[in-house]
Amino acid sequence: MRIAVLPNLTREKARYHTERLISRLHGLGTEVLMQSCFQGDFPENWIMFFDDFDGMIRACDVMVVLGGDGTIIHNARHAAAFDKPILGVNVGRLGFLAELETDEFDELEKLVAGNYRTEDRMMLEIRYAEDGREKKCAALNDAVISRGAMAPMLDFHVGFNGQTVCNYRGDGLIVATPTGSTAYSLSAGGPIVDPNLACLQLTPVCSHSLLTRPVVFGPDARLTVRACYRTPGEAFLVMDGEIFVRMDLSRAVEFRRAQKTVRVIRLKDRNFYDIVNEKLGSGRNES
Numbered sequence: 001m002r003i004a005v006l007p008n009l010t011r012e013k014a015r016y017h018t019e020r021l022i023s024r025l026h027g028l029g030t031e032v033l034m035q036s037c038f039q040g041d042f043p044e045n046w047i048m049f050f051d052d053f054d055g056m057i058r059a060c061d062v063m064v065v066l067g068g069d070g071t072i073i074h075n076a077r078h079a080a081a082f083d084k085p086i087l088g089v090n091v092g093r094l095g096f097l098a099e100l101e102t103d104e105f106d107e108l109e110k111l112v113a114g115n116y117r118t119e120d121r122m123m124l125e126i127r128y129a130e131d132g133r134e135k136k137c138a139a140l141n142d143a144v145i146s147r148g149a150m151a152p153m154l155d156f157h158v159g160f161n162g163q164t165v166c167n168y169r170g171d172g173l174i175v176a177t178p179t180g181s182t183a184y185s186l187s188a189g190g191p192i193v194d195p196n197l198a199c200l201q202l203t204p205v206c207s208h209s210l211l212t213r214p215v216v217f218g219p220d221a222r223l224t225v226r227a228c229y230r231t232p233g234e235a236f237l238v239m240d241g242e243i244f245v246r247m248d249l250s251r252a253v254e255f256r257r258a259q260k261t262v263r264v265i266r267l268k269d270r271n272f273y274d275i276v277n278e279k280l281g282s283g284r285n286e287s
Contacts, residue, residue, distance in 0.1 A: 128248075152233060170205055
């Protein structure tokens with residue numbers, strides 16, 4: 001088995017835990033693949049280093065990511081693009097998407113033996129305009145339209161399959177996947193959605209209305225969102241918390257279910273609600 005190891009070494013003790021991980025994988029008879037930029041950190045002569053990131057992902061059987069949720073989400077888009085299963089190891093704070101903690105490396109024996117299952121996680125496809133050009137991006141968690149720091153509230157006009165479905169006024173609007181329902185959308189009052197479902201979740205941020213509520217749309221929904229100001233201002237589209245776009249307010253943003261999914265590896269016998277209680281229980285997410 002060829003395993004691509006993708007660590008976020010900015011995390012505390014990440015280098016130490018990555019060393020433990022790759023040594024354990026090597027001891028289990030796997031081929032460890034890493035990017036060439038890590039060669040100075042991990043000089044072991046049995047690691048296969050790649051200059052070409054895409055080439056490394058094509059060559060691997062499984063991706064193992066060490067970091068927080070942001071690191072896992074970032075690499076999940078690459079996993080989906082090349083249809084590779086991905087295993088998250090939590091070296092962050094919450095680690096909602098991670099399957100293993102750093103004291104659970106014994107579970108890697110199941111991975112190498114092929115004794116694991118995968119969950120297909122739905123992704124969003126976002127179509128938007130930037131610098132006069134049509135662009136497309138995929139997101140595992142969510143896409144957020146928000147006002148500028150000094151701008152007034154935005155007016156949002158939401159279309160569903162070509163028809164106007166609702167209007168909002170507020171600071172922002174979140175379109176989330178079921179995976180993203182436990183992220184920013186949850187903080188904004190959205191529901192927790194089982195990731196085995198396929199749906200699009202619309203959650204307003206600080207809506208200026210007593211009647212505004214989150215809305216869940218079916219898997220075949222095509223949502224269009226137009227944002228505008230009553231006075232001049234700027235707005236931003238943020239995808240998975242790391243891709244930032246200054247919006248062209250003359251154009252609508254379109255959201256739909258992406259064709260590709262992320263295959264998340266599960267090694268332990270627990271369900272989604274066990275994870276919710278473990279990660280989001282009282283006081284768990286304060287550190």
